[in-house]
Every structure is written in structure tokens, then in C-alpha cells.
Amino acid sequence: xxxxxxxxxxxxxxxxxxxxxxxxxxxxxxxxxxxxxxxxxxxxxxxxxxxxxxxxxxxxxxxxxxxxxxxxxxxxxxxxxxxxxxxxxxxxxxxxxxxxxxxxxxxxxxxxxxxxxxxxxxxxxxxxxxxxxxxxxxxxxxxxxxxxxxxxxxxxxxxxxxxxxxxxxxxxxxxxxxxxxxxxxxxxxxxxxxxxxxxxxxxxx
Amino acid sequence: xxxxxxxxxxxxxxxxxxxxxxxxxxxxxxxxxxxxxxxxxxxxxxxxxxxxxxxxxxxxxxxxxxxxxxxxxxxxxxxxxxxxxxxxxxxxxxxxxxxxxxxxxxxxxxxxxxxxxxxxxxxxxxxxxxxxxxxxxxxxxxxxxxxxxxxxxxxxxxxxxxxxxxxxxxxxxxxx
Numbered sequence: 001x002x003x004x005x006x007x008x009x010x011x012x013x014x015x016x017x018x019x020x021x022x023x024x025x026x027x028x029x030x031x032x033x034x035x036x037x038x039x040x041x042x043x044x045x046x047x048x049x050x051x052x053x054x055x056x057x058x059x060x061x062x063x064x065x066x067x068x069x070x071x072x073x074x075x076x077x078x079x080x081x082x083x084x085x086x087x088x089x090x091x092x093x094x095x096x097x098x099x100x101x102x103x104x105x106x107x108x109x110x111x112x113x114x115x116x117x118x119x120x121x122x123x124x125x126x127x128x129x130x131x132x133x134x135x136x137x138x139x140x141x142x143x144x145x146x147x148x149x150x151x152x153x154x155x156x157x158x159x160x161x162x163x164x165x166x167x168x169x170x171x172x173x174x175x176x177x178x179x180x181x182x183x184x185x186x187x188x189x190x191x192x193x194x195x196x197x198x199x200x201x202x203x204x205x
Numbered sequence: 206x207x208x209x210x211x212x213x214x215x216x217x218x219x220x221x222x223x224x225x226x227x228x229x230x231x232x233x234x235x236x237x238x239x240x241x242x243x244x245x246x247x248x249x250x251x252x253x254x255x256x257x258x259x260x261x262x263x264x265x266x267x268x269x270x271x272x273x274x275x276x277x278x279x280x281x282x283x284x285x286x287x288x289x290x291x292x293x294x295x296x297x298x299x300x301x302x303x304x305x306x307x308x309x310x311x312x313x314x315x316x317x318x319x320x321x322x323x324x325x326x327x328x329x330x331x332x333x334x335x336x337x338x339x340x341x342x343x344x345x346x347x348x349x350x351x352x353x354x355x356x357x358x359x360x361x362x363x364x365x366x367x368x369x370x371x372x373x374x375x376x377x378x379x380x381x
Contacts, residue, residue, distance in 0.1 A: 001235060004256055008263045009228035016220060017267050079268045081281040145265030147285035205264060 030133035034167045044173040066095045067162030074155035078144035107177045119183030129167035134160025153199030161188040217271040258283045329379045337372035
């Protein structure tokens with residue numbers, strides 16, 4: 001034990017990890033990648049009209065808040081003690097719950113129009129938008145030392161796919177609530193839950 | 206509490222590159238971990254576990270913010286490594302599906318006794334669940350290894366071990 005302690009002590013000090021700097025290192029490339037894809041795919045034609053709809057605007061803000069709060073949760077979870085601020089873990093599931101509850105409520109208010117199978121393109125599009133932010137979040141988490149790898153992987157995936165869903169809402173003119181639930185938010189939840197199984201492997205240290 | 210503040214002040218100095226302060230931190234943490242983990246693992250495993258936690262603390266020292274209490278930070282790492290350690294040691298215990306246990310249940314010296322025992326054992330095995338019967342038949346009668354049994358039955362290795370262990374307990378109880 002004494003030998004180990006002497007060896008570790010001789011190893012020297014370490015540069016401190018700043019969570020806000022890490023957040024910025026995630027946010028800037030993530031937002032730029034979404035912006036680049038939007039520029040390539042083009043914005044929806046009715047965007048300016050839709051932005052005057054409070055429900056649509058609220059949805060976009062909720063998605064942005066979901067992505068941001070999940071990114072914060074992921075970065076905080078990359079610290080062994082979650083920086084002793086575990087309250088940061090509450091906003092993502094609450095925001096996701098509000099979003100899903102809002103759409104399920106809308107679905108029950110009007111006749112359901114069954115979504116077609118062409119929704120697979122939407123899933124691919126969301127994954128395209130969300131892939132870089134998710135991978136970047138995981139790579140930034142690996143620089144630290146998480147003691148909650150599964151929650152961390154979920155938070156990182158939700159941050160990326162939240163941006164993915166935001167991106168596709170800005171370029172796809174789709175208002176069928178059943179379609180949004182089946183092909184946007186449903187896959188977002190499913191992929192986030194699937195990442196639980198990989199968290200321990202991806203975030204090992 | 207005074208000692209905790211000292212650790213935090215020492216850790217702050219250690220993060221600035223003071224090797225002596227860092228050594229004091231590690232010594233105090235080592236003593237604290239030994240006291241806290243003593244009741245959670247066998248005595249033989251304690252030094253290894255304490256070393257693992259110290260190494261993990263060293264790897265993650267850049268994530269400690271000196272504005273926060275230090276011991277909760279150490280405790281979080283200790284909990285994580287303790288869970289890893291217990292998981293590995295449980296998996297190792299399952300690995301010891303000791304065939305000597307089977308011999309203890311099924312040993313017999315002469316042919317007649319062996320024939321009677323075989324009939325007796327067959328009756329006892331017939332009371333097991335179908336899956337357990339298959340595992341016993343392959344592992345005991347056909348002397349297949351755990352891996353061969355798993356392959357033949359389309360089960361995972363750990364499922365075979367758990368099934369064999371449970372079957373063994375039932376048979377032992379039935380024949381005692």
C-alpha cells in the first residue's frame with residue numbers, strides 16, 4: 001500500500017475539469033452540426049407561419065430545453081459524485097414527460113390518423129441529426145470518471161436525439177400527431193433506453 | 206469534521222502539484238477506506254479493494270472541485286468499485302460448480318450399491334424440473350463440461366451454472 005501511495009503521489013497534479021467548458025465543447029459543435037444539416041436539407045416552407053403557432057413554438061422550446069438539460073445531466077454524471085448536485089438529473093425526464101403527455105393528450109382530442117410506414121425516413125433523419133452530438137457527449141464523458149455509466153449513456157443519447165427531433169421538426173412539414181409519436185418521439189425514447197445496455201462498456205474507466 | 210477540512214485543504218494543494226500534500230491525502234483516504242470497507246468484503250480482499258479505489262481516485266482527481274466536500278467524492282468512487290468487486294466475486298463463486306460436490310452425493314463403492322444408487326438417484330432426478338433434469342443428465346451422466354452443456358441445450362453458461370447449482374441443492378436435500 002505504501003509503495004502504491006508513493007507512486008501515485010509522485011505522479012503529479014492534474015488539470016482540473018471544468019463542467020461549463022465541457023458543456024461549451026459539446027454545445028458548439030452539436031449546434032453547428034444541426035445547423036449544417038438544416039442548411040443541406042432546407043427548412044420547411046411553412047416555418048415562419050408555424051412559428052406564430054404557440055403550440056409549435058412551445059414544442060421547439062421544449063425540445064431545445066430537453067437537449068440542453070440532458071447534456072448538462074450527462075456532463076454532471078461524468079463526475080464520480082455528480083458534483084454533489086444530483087438535482088440536475090430531474091429536468092430531462094420531467095421535460096420528456098411533459099412533451100409526451102402533451103402529444104398523447106392531443107392525440108386523444110382528435111380523430112387518429114394512422115401513420116404510414118414511410119416514417120422510417122424520419123428515424124434515419126433523427127439519427128443523422130443526433131449522431132454527432134451523441135457521440136461527442138459520450139467522448140467528453142469518457143475524459144472524466146462516471147460512476148453511473150447507464151444513466152450517463154441515457155443522458156448523452158437523449159441530448160443528441162433531442163437535438164435530432166428538433167432538427168427534423170424544422171425541416172419536415174409534418175403535423176400528424178400519431179406520426180410524431182410513432183416515428184419521432186417513440187424512436188427517441190426507444191434508442192435512449194437501448195443505450196442503457198451499452199453504458200457500462202462505453203464509459204468504462 | 207476538522208480532519209475532513211484538512212483533507213480538502215490538502216487536496217486543494219495536491220491539485221496544484223504539491224506531491225507531499227497528495228501523499229497525506231492518500232494516506233488518510235486509505236485509512237478511512239479500510240475502516241469503511243472492512244465490514245463489506247472478506248479480510249483477504251480488503252487490501253486489493255482499497256488499492257483499486259485509490260487508483261480510481263488518482264485517475265479521477267481532475268474531476269474533484271475543491272469547493273465541494275471531499276469525502277462524498279471518495280465515497281462515490283468507493284461505492285462504484287465495491288459494486289464492481291462484489292459483481293466479480295459473485296461471478297467467481299458461480300464458476301465453482303464443484304464436481305466434488307456431485308461425488309459427495311453420488312459416490313458408491315461396489316457394483317450392487319452403484320446399481321441401487323443409480324435407481325435411487327434416477328428417482329430423485331425425476332422429481333426435478335425438465336431443464337434441471339437435462340442439465341444433470343448431461344453434466345453428471347454424460348460428463349459434459351458446463352460449456353458443452355450450454356451449447357447442447359441452447360442456454361447461456363451462467364444459466365447452466367445456476368440451474369446445476371439449484372438442482373444440486375434439491376437433490377442433496379432429497380437424498381439426505
